[in-house]
Amino acid sequence: MKLADASKLLKERGFKNTPKRYDMLEYIFRQNKYVTARDIQQALKDKYKGLSFDTIYRNLSTFIEVDVVEVTELDGEKRFRSKCSSSEHHHHFICLDCGNTKSIYRCPMDNLSVDLPGYTVQSHKFEIYGLCPECS
Template sequence: MNVSEALAILKEKGFKYTDKRELLLNILAQEGRYLSAKAVLEQMKASFPQLSVDTVYRNLTLLHELDILEATELNGERLYRMVCAGDDHHHHLICTECGKTKKIDICPMHAMFGRPEGFQITGHKFEIYGVCDGCAP
C-alpha cells in the first residue's frame, strides 16, 4: 500500500486528512519496516515538536484498524508497518534488530492442516523472527 491509497481509505471511511497522518504514513512507507510508536514520534518531532506519543499511538491504532497498517509484537512492544501491496497471501521474516521484513510466499498452514474437518479457518498469522544479513555480527 502506498500513502495515496492509505489517505483515500481514510477519506472513504470518514476520517480527516491531517498533516500529521500524512507524515506518519510517509515515514512508514519510506522505512519499509516495522517501527514502534516511539520511533515514529522521534521522526515526527522535527515537524511537530509538541506531538505526544499518545497521539501517535492513537493514529497507529486507527490505521491498523482500517487495515492500512500491519502490526506485530516484539519484545513486549507493538510495532507497525504499511500493509503489503497486492492481494497475495504471504508471511514475513522479521529482523529482531532493525525491523526489516522479507516476504515469504509459502504458508505453513496449508502443509500443517490443509482444510481441517469441521472447522473453517478465518485467519491466521505466521512470522519468523531472526537477524537480517545487515544486522548479523
C-alpha cells in the same frame, strides 16, 4: 499499497487527512520495517513539538481500522508497518537487529489439515524472526 492509496482510503472512510496524520503515515510508508510509536515520535519531534503517544496511538488505531497499516508485537511492544502492496497471502521474516522485513509466500498452514483433522481455522498469523544477511 502506496501512500497515496492509503490517504485516499482514509478519506473515503471519513477520516480527515491532517498534516500530522499524513506525516505519520508517510514516515511509516518510507520504512521497510516495523516501527514503534517511539520511532514515529522521534522522526516527527522537530516538526511537531510535544507530539504525544496518545496522538500517535490514536492515529495508529485509525490506520489499522482502515487497513492501511499492519501491526505485530515484538519484545512486548507493538510495532507497525505499511500494508503490503501484495494482495497475495503471505507472511514476513523480521530481522531482530535492523527490523527490515522480507515477504514469505509459502504458508505453513497449507499442510496443517493433517495435524488438525475436523478443525476449522478461521485466522492465523505467522512470522519468522532472525537476522537478515546484512546483519548476520
